[in-house]
Amino acid sequence: xxxxxxxxxxxxxxxxxxxxxxxxxxxxxxxxxxxxxxxxxxxxxxxxxxxxxxxxxxxxxxxxxxxxxxxxxxxxxxxxxxxxxxxxxxxxxxxxxxxxxxxxxxxxxxxxxxxxxxxxxxxxxxxxxxxxxxxxxxxxxxxxxxxxxxxxxxxxxxxxxxxxxxxxxxxxxxxxxxxxxxxxxxxxxxxxxxxxxxxxxxxxxxxxxxxxxxxxxxxxxxxxxxxxxxxxxxxxxxxxxxxxxxxxxxxxxxxxxxxxxxxxxxxxxxxxxxxxxxxxxxxxxxxxxxxxxxxxxxxxxxxxxxxxxxxxxxxxxxxxxxxxxxxxxxxxxxxxxxxxxxxxxxxxxxxxxxxxxxxxxxxxxxxxxxxxxx
Ligand code: COA
Numbered sequence: 001x002x003x004x005x006x007x008x009x010x011x012x013x014x015x016x017x018x019x020x021x022x023x024x025x026x027x028x029x030x031x032x033x034x035x036x037x038x039x040x041x042x043x044x045x046x047x048x049x050x051x052x053x054x055x056x057x058x059x060x061x062x063x064x065x066x067x068x069x070x071x072x073x074x075x076x077x078x079x080x081x082x083x084x085x086x087x088x089x090x091x092x093x094x095x096x097x098x099x100x101x102x103x104x105x106x107x108x109x110x111x112x113x114x115x116x117x118x119x120x121x122x123x124x125x126x127x128x129x130x131x132x133x134x135x136x137x138x139x140x141x142x143x144x145x146x147x148x149x150x151x152x153x154x155x156x157x158x159x160x161x162x163x164x165x166x167x168x169x170x171x172x173x174x175x176x177x178x179x180x181x182x183x184x185x186x187x188x189x190x191x192x193x194x195x196x197x198x199x200x201x202x203x204x205x206x207x208x209x210x211x212x213x214x215x216x217x218x219x220x221x222x223x224x225x226x227x228x229x230x231x232x233x234x235x236x237x238x239x240x241x242x243x244x245x246x247x248x249x250x251x252x253x254x255x256x257x258x259x260x261x262x263x264x265x266x267x268x269x270x271x272x273x274x275x276x277x278x279x280x281x282x283x284x285x286x287x288x289x290x291x292x293x294x295x296x297x298x299x300x301x302x303x304x305x306x307x308x309x310x311x312x313x314x315x316x317x318x319x320x321x322x323x324x325x326x327x328x329x330x331x332x333x334x335x336x337x338x339x340x341x342x343x344x345x346x347x348x349x350x351x352x353x354x355x356x357x358x359x360x361x362x363x364x365x366x367x368x369x370x371x372x373x374x
Contacts, residue, residue, distance in 0.1 A: 004170040006163075006221040006370060008113065008209035009342040010106025012099050012183075013329075014068045020055040020199065022076060023067075027053045027198055030078035034193075053195040063302025067202030067330035069187045070095070081192040085185075096129050096183040096205075097138040103207035104143055104179050111209045112217045118209070119147035119175035124162030125182050126155045126333040126361070127189050131242060139181060147175060155236070156298055156360025157228070158182060158334035159206065163356075163368050164226035166210045176215060181207040182335040189238055191258035200300075201259070202330035206338035213373075221345070221354075221370035227281040228366045231273065235262040236361035270359055271304060275311040277365045278357055282312075285369050287353060289313050294344065294354035299326035299336030312355075320344070334358060350374040 031050035041047035058064055069075060074084035085095055093101075100123065108115055121143070123136035128151050136149030154161040159182045166178035186201035213222055240257040244250040250257075282288070295312060297305045305324055309317040323344040325336070332339065337358045348354065352372040359365040 001171050002173060003213040004167040004210050004223045005213040005216050005373070006208050006223065007211045007216045007218070008107035008109070008111030009338065010103040010110065010207050011339050011342050012102035012205040014070050014099075014203050016069050016072045017066050018069055018072050018075060019066045020058045020064065023199060024053045024055050024058070026076040026078055026081075027192070027195060030081055030193060031195070033078055051195060053198065058199040062199065063324065063327055064199055064330045065327045068204060070099075070185060070203050071187070075187060075192055083187045085188065093142055094129055094135065094138060095185060096123070096125070096135045097142055099205040100135070100139050100181045100183040100207065101142055103183075103205040104139065104181055107179065107207040107209040111211065113177065113209060113211070115143040115145045118143070118145035118177045118179055120166065120169065120178040121145055121149035122162045122166055122178060122180045123149065123151045123183070124154070124158035124180055124334060125151075125184055126153060126158055127185070127238075128153065129185070135183070136181075139179075145179065154230070154334075154364045154366070155362055156300070156333045156336070157358045157362065157364035157366040159338050160226070160356060160358045160366025160368055161228050161364070163208065163210065163223070164228050164366065167223050167226055170210060170212050177209065177211045179207055179209055181205065182338060184333045184335045186331070186333050189240070189259050191255065191260075194255070196263065197259060197261060200331050202332050204329060204332040204335045204339060206335040206342060208338060216373070220373050222373050224353075224369045224371050225281065225285045226366070226368050227277065227284070228364070229277055230362045230364045233269065233363045235265045235269065236260070267301070267304065270363060271307055273363060274308055274357065274359045274365050278308070278312050278355065278367055281367045281369065282355075287369055291353050292355055293321070293348060293352040295322040296337045296341040296344070296354065296356045297322060298358040298360065299324065299329065299340060300331045300360070302326060308357075333360065348372040
């Protein structure tokens with residue numbers, strides 16, 4: 001059995017930012033317009049008036065201050081309320097492949113690895129822009145990697161599940177190197193017209209290069225162990241899919257064709273699931289709370305992360321022990337814990353241990369215990 005290591009990582013961050021205040025102005029204008037258009041139905045009790053959103057609520061409930069998006073013009077236009085993304089010809093790079101490239105290139109450069117030395121590309125994300133050909137195969141062609149590529153989707157846990165899949169392939173000897181890449185265009189599957197969730201998501205792409213540990217050329221993170229688990233739940237769901245046109249009424253503008261969640265239930269059910277999962281993983285690996293120098297958690301909600309950090313460490317995390325990036329990026333689905341890892345890991349000393357953990361729809365939870373090596 002070989003050992004696997006994360007030898008490179010990278011983040012592509014879109015250039016457009018939407019602050020909570022900008023978002024709320026657009027949402028409130030949309031709500032006012034909708035209420036005016038439906039005034040008769042509202043007065044007759046056939047429809048409920050849309051209430052205003054508020055920046056104070058968003059920050060207090062989530063910890064989010066802003067989000068990066070691929071296009072803010074459509075999102076901030078009360079008559080549109082979705083991103084406008086240019087349609088591309090089949091010969092052009094797709095949207096996801098294009099944003100994946102910058103993250104992958106950064107990961108390869110950090111590890112001093114040429115794309116041709118990579119044996120596999122796993123495009124692990126919570127939504128893919130088309131059914132086929134796989135986005136991973138397109139990324140393979142654009143980068144010039146060898147071997148094979150495939151897409152996978154475990155919603156917000158896609159990155160850690162992808163890391164486990166790549167790690168297992170390296171351990172068994174079937175590949176030497178894999179890029180696990182997470183291009184997340186969450187702005188295109190979020191319902192920006194629903195005040196309960198319109199503030200939740202942002203866009204980003206992350207990538208990690210996983211290599212056979214003995215091939216690492218510089219400082220790296222040895223992957224000591226991985227653990228993945230799923231348990232079916234309907235509390236986070238998106239019903240859009242290829243069967244849509246086979247069902248009457250499904251081609252209409254339906255709420256369930258975008259991201260839906262029962263946020264309170266998710267909160268209550270996912271927290272114990274994740275805390276138990278991490279405790280079990282640490283016990284299996286013989287890692288004690290005092291051994292962990294850093295937690296890179298899924299970035300959905302600050303209160304959730306505070307709770308999990310406290311459960312795992314048995315005390316309030318010190319500043320820097322559990323870095324959050326959600327205040328700047330919002331929830332970026334599978335990419336969140338990898339952004340935190342990418343931005344807050346290079347200062348770690350040889351021998352330091354850390355844990356990456358993602359969780360979300362499915363329900364799904366994935367964790368990776370890494371050790372810094374010189
Ligand atoms: N502005 C102002 N008020 C709002 C609002 C907004 N944008 N959105 C909701 N409210 C109101 C609600 O209507 C509700 O009012 P009520 O008490 O009169 O009924 C109140 O604020 C509380 O709403 P609630 O949805 O219960 O808030 P919350 O504290 O649960 O926070 C989330 C909402 C989504 C931030 C939180 O539930 C969460 O983060 N859940 C887990 C999310 C998660 O991890 N999802 C995974 C996705 S990958």
